[in-house]
Amino acid sequence: MLVEAESFANRGGWKLDTQFIHEMGSPYLLAHGLGRPVADATTTVEVATAGRYRVWVRTKDWVARWQAPGTPGRFQLLVNDKPLSETFGTTGAEWHWQAGGEVELNAGSNRLTLHDLTGFDGRCDAIAFTRSEQSPPNDSAVLPSWRRSALGLPAEPETKGPYDLVVVGGGYSGMGAAISGARMGLKVALIQNRSVLGGNGSSEVRVWAMGLIRRGKYPRIGEIIEEFCDHAKKSPGTYEEFGDAKKEAVVRAEPNIDLFLNTHAFGVEKAVVGNRIEAVTCLDTRTSREFRFTGRFFCDATGHATIGH
Numbered sequence: 001m002l003v004e005a006e007s008f009a010n011r012g013g014w015k016l017d018t019q020f021i022h023e024m025g026s027p028y029l030l031a032h033g034l035g036r037p038v039a040d041a042t043t044t045v046e047v048a049t050a051g052r053y054r055v056w057v058r059t060k061d062w063v064a065r066w067q068a069p070g071t072p073g074r075f076q077l078l079v080n081d082k083p084l085s086e087t088f089g090t091t092g093a094e095w096h097w098q099a100g101g102e103v104e105l106n107a108g109s110n111r112l113t114l115h116d117l118t119g120f121d122g123r124c125d126a127i128a129f130t131r132s133e134q135s136p137p138n139d140s141a142v143l144p145s146w147r148r149s150a151l152g153l154p155a156e157p158e159t160k161g162p163y164d165l166v167v168v169g170g171g172y173s174g175m176g177a178a179i180s181g182a183r184m185g186l187k188v189a190l191i192q193n194r195s196v197l198g199g200n201g202s203s204e205v206r207v208w209a210m211g212l213i214r215r216g217k218y219p220r221i222g223e224i225i226e227e228f229c230d231h232a233k234k235s236p237g238t239y240e241e242f243g244d245a246k247k248e249a250v251v252r253a254e255p256n257i258d259l260f261l262n263t264h265a266f267g268v269e270k271a272v273v274g275n276r277i278e279a280v281t282c283l284d285t286r287t288s289r290e291f292r293f294t295g296r297f298f299c300d301a302t303g304h305a306t307i308g309h
């Protein structure tokens with residue numbers, strides 16, 4: 001049985017980190033507490049057959065690559081409120097399945113808790129319970145299909161579209177492109193890998209919008225951004241000043257936009273002839289379910305040139 005950390009029902013103070021999906025194949029939970037242990041993440045899993053299971057936690061000691069001591073990212077796993085004796089985040093410079101010994105699981109509901117010990121960036125990608133002594137695969141060529149089959153996900157992504165315009169990245173530029181396209185009559189998919197819109201200008205990052213608008217030859221430039229941008233009094237501003245709900249409401253008011261939050265684009269499909277993009281492939285960062293979005297035009301507003309490059 002595989003439990004992705006990002007699927008935990010209650011993440012407590014753990015944050016969903018989507019930055020390294022292209023390197024490790026999955027988002028993960030991060031205990032970023034600036035030295036103060038973050039609140040527990042909890043979830044309940046259903047088990048068909050009671051019995052003893054081996055426990056594996058996909059994690060790493062994030063300072064080991066520099067041979068630095070101290071294992072700052074330590075955390076515990078509690079099963080039905082009892083901590084396992086192994087402390088996680090304490091071995092290996094690379095992501096791997098750290099062995100957690102054996103545990104008794106009940107038939108029916110079992111409660112899992114991630115308990116941060118340090119507040120210094122403990123990382124948990126997934127938890128596996130196995131009957132065999134063999135670790136789940138670490139090989140990146142095998143792990144994605146193992147994950148899909150363990151989660152009961154389809155082998156092929158579900159297709160969405162076709163759209164006239166597929167915008168990847170829901171920061172200010174992606175929101176502007178999507179709204180502008182939609183108002184000109186295009187059917188638009190707006191794909192954003194966070195649960196909120198705004199990117200740097202969201203409550204998650206809080207960089208204020210102080211760009212110049214209505215410039216020279218472009219007297220109307222910036223007007224769409226004005227509809228949803230923050231008016232923070234300083235940078236970084238407060239959570240409330242960034243109005244996540246308002247941003248989402250402005251986008252959802254556009255009948256021509258389909259908004260896909262918590263959706264991370266990780267690949268492109270190109271035409272057989274030429275260098276044209278025909279689809280982007282994405283995964284739902286909470287469920288790992290994959291989708292492909294087809295379209296005529298694609299806009300890379302990721303801030304990283306992930307799609308265009």
Ligand SMILES: Cc1cc2nc3c(=O)[nH]c(=O)nc-3n(C[C@H](O)[C@H](O)[C@H](O)COP(=O)(O)OP(=O)(O)OC[C@H]3O[C@@H](n4cnc5c(N)ncnc54)[C@H](O)[C@@H]3O)c2cc1C
Binds near residue numbers: 197210211265
């Ligand atoms: C420290 C700092 C200070 C700044 N100060 C100012 C300032 O004072 N005034 C000012 O006007 N500007 C400032 N800026 C610049 C401004 O914040 C940026 O120009 C602006 O936010 C860029 O918007 P964007 O939409 O292009 O990118 P972002 O805001 O980065 O948005 C990109 C979005 O795409 C999402 N994304 C990324 N990859 C994927 C993917 N593969 N799939 C799906 N979604 C994805 C990201 O999660 C993000 O939400 C500052 C920037 C920084 C970093």
